[in-house]
Amino acid sequence: MYYDSDFITFAKHKAIFLSKIDMSQKGSVDEPIENLVLYLNNNCDDYFTTSSCSGRITLFTDSIDEQNTDEIKHHKKTCRFVLTSHQIIDFHTLLNAFSKFYDDETNRRKVLSFKFEPFIFQVRCRTLASAQMLHNLALECGFRNTGLTIGGQNKKKLTLTLRSTLIMEAPLNFSSTAESMQLLVETANEKMTKNLEMIRNFDFKFKSTFKIV
Incomplete structure (x- = not known):
């Protein structure tokens, strides 16, 4: 078909890509999806x-970096992460990160974002x-936001992105109460637990579908 790559070309691209060093901040594959x-x-x-990302709970603040280039001032928005976890967290973990951030009086007017981001899995097909087969399997496992993009000059770069709808985000500030943070932790943990269950289910069904002969 028009969008398909031949075995040799695809294998060459695969080998080149996988030989590259992981350039993510963490520098490695998240443990819950490493085997997959x-x-x-x-x-x-x-x-x-x-x-790929197995899903994460984060607490962060946006900041603006000013850069002067050729006498033109540019503003670049960046994130400062105060807390990052790829597993469920307890209330005191959030409270300690929150308190440490606002112990600095210069942060008192800043707003923090508490966010849960679900599993995301980008696969070149x-x-x-083969993309349609994986797409159907993803939908069967509950990843409703899964979609296919077609790129490259010859339209042969097929990338399937698996996503669910479990995302959540809420603002926190210096006046936020312990009760509100407790509720956020409980909600995020429920979503993380569901997220990890969906990953395990997809892992099982994927390996059952693509068994090693």
């Missing part, structure tokens, strides 16, 4: 992963048929 990533990359000729 290795299985897919090592045993499935029609797929390889390009980016060799053919449209």
Whole structure:
């Protein structure tokens, strides 16, 4: 088909991509999906992963970096992470991070964002048929925001992105109460627990579908 890549070309692109150093901040694959990533990359000729995150709970603040280039002032928005976890957290973990941030009086007027981001899994697919097969499996496992993008000059770069609808975000400030933070932790933990269950289900069904012969 028009969008499909041949085995040799795809295998070459896969080998080059997977040989690159992981440039993410963490520098490695998240533990809850490490086995899935290795299985897919090592045993499935029609797929390889390009980016992944098992899901995370974060507390962060936006900041503006001013840069002067050729006498023109540019503003670059960046995030300062106060807390990051790829597992459920307890209330005191959030409270301690919150308190430490606002102990600095210069932060008292700043707003923090408490956010849960679910599993995201980007997979390059060799053919449209293999992309459709993985897309159907993802939907079956509850990843309703999964979608396919087609790129490259020859329209043969097929990337399937698996996502769910479990995302949440809420603002916190210096006046936020312990009760409100407790509720946020409980809600985020419920979503993380569901998120990890969905990952395990997808892992099982993917390996059952693509068994090593």
